[in-house]
Amino acid sequence: MHTLNGAGAPRPYAVRRVARRRLASTSAVAALLAAFALGACGGSDPTLADLPSDVASARPTISAEEAQFVLAAQKLGATVTGASVADDIETGTTTCWALRNGGVQLREIAVDDAAKPLGNTGDALRTKQLMAAGVQSFCPDYDDQVSQLRLP
Secondary structure: OOOEOOOOOEOOHHHHHHHHHHHHHHHHHHHHHHHHHHHHOOOOOOOHHHOOHHHHHHOOOOOHHHHHHHHHHHHHOOOOOOOOHHHHHHHHHHHHHHHHHOOOOHHHHOEOOOOOEOOOOHHHHHHHHHHHHHHHHHOHHHHHHHHHHOOO
16 A cells, blocks of 8 residues: 655655654654653542442442542532432533533523522532532533632
8 A cells, every 4th residue: 555645646665664653653752741641630530439438339330530520529518428429410411511512601501490690508509519510520621611600
């Protein structure tokens, strides 16, 4: 098989060999950079042992991403329990689905039935905390929108 250059002529064997070496070295550099970047993050994925025991019992096959969500929600002040974990994860994933596919901003979906922004007390606050944890864990590309929630 001949590889063509921009003019349509076959590339000589030596050029193909150099191109393969360059590609291989580029791939190796990219792999090293990725490994360094992951190492620089400073942590590994959470395990079942990192979660509250009732959450671990309720969801023994929890993914690392879901476990990160539970821990992020707790840092934000929302308690995730074994009884609530499935619904709470659904809140986080649905938030990301809406951001990715709905063409909306976080502030537009963090509203009550009267289309007013959710408050900072009770269930409204908990919902906002779960939404923020969802963004942080499931769709961090939208992390710049978390400030729109105006969490306390």
